[in-house]
Amino acid sequence: MGLKNKCAITGLGYTVQGKVPDRSAMSFYIEAAKNAIADAGLSIRDIDGIIIQPCPTDSRITAFSLAQDMGLSLRFGADQQLQGASSCAIIQHAAMAVDAGLCDYCLCAFADTSRSASPTTGNIYQRAMSSDAAYGMFGVAASYAMIARRYTHEYGITSRQFGAVSVAFRHHASLNPIAQMRQPITIDDHQASRWVVEPLHLFDCCLVSDGGRALIVTSAERARNLAKSPVYIMGMGQGHPLSDPLQRKTVTETGAIESGKTAFSMAGITRKDIDVCSIYDAFSFAVPMQLEDLGFCTKGEGGAFFEDGHIALGGALPTNTSGGLLSEVYIQGWVGTHEVISQLRGDCGQRQVPDAELGLVTSSGGVLSTHATLILRR
């Protein structure tokens, strides 16, 4: 059905990441693009399509300004903004464009300089989002905290269970040489970390980072003749319930329900078949919530699922094996796509999931407002 196995991802591009002062966002887009092209064994002129996720700190950058700076003339280009969900959604869009014959090699890229840009005014993730600021309501964390409070209230999930997520991902990061935070933590460390917006502790919140990521989508056929073994796109889906989650009838269910359903139906596999997984972890509690919505456990069981070690390396569903947004780096949804693709290629060294064949990535934007899911296979 649909685009199953018709397109593949090749060429992964990374940059230096973490706290990287004095770098323009454009320089990260280009460094990531250059590395992705080299990794695929392509030449720059092979790229005939570009989709970017716009940069949070530099709105001047578009697919076409990137093409300009790379000296490329394109057959296909787009800027696609689903915030955190952009990575998976852009890969879907690229696959559609390739399958439709609009381009052969579609470069997908993103960069952020939020860690180093405008430190005196606070980063963009901390600003007022509406007139609610009159009540002292600022930043993304507070809206997530409103949902977290409901989640504990409706399902009896505890802050220690949120902590189990952070502890597991920090352990994964300790095995990842490029992770920002590699010092292992315990549940007690999590509980002792300061409140940011209660009920969220500091260790429930993702990092803020500088860096970029890129990858290339092409047809399954073309991908077979390139430098790295292809990772095929088996299933895809999106789900975007009301974009203001605080106005939804229930605030503890997300668009991952719909995006997961569509992706699994295209792929024709079951939850049990997934070997490695990435869930958008801007805040710890959102991981069990989305695992429930994707059907890996029933609603309200997500917290226990973590405490039981299912999602740690060695468990039944190793999740966010790079350390994720909580401990590796915050380059939005691209952290998840790159890690699952690396796992399926067998490139993850000490944190490699043995014989990983099928992977799932779900990314989420806004405040659990937009969701996109990919099912990938090696």
Next chain:
Amino acid sequence: MLQKCPECGQYRYPPGETCPYCLSSNLEWEIVNGWGNVFSWVVFHQVYHRTFADDIPYTVVLIELDQGVRMISSLIDCRMEDIRIGLPVEVVFDDITNEISLPRFRPRTV
């Protein structure tokens, strides 16, 4: 006052130009009783804006009005340890200037 759609009877908040239920652009304002309950609440421990620096830690509440819409606000006349989800509240208007008053909420006694 809340915006209400005369065509399908739904309330909307925050105010906008169109009814999201039937896309009517013919919205009217209706005076409501200002009753609701605490749907969720958070406590700010980190300073996001210096205006609120002296208030830390302070609470922000999400109120579900009896009409079904939810709004961000603050709770007055209530100790932090007494806040709970489901707490019945009523609106009070806090006059910030001669022109602007902010709707806040306090626990309902009746």
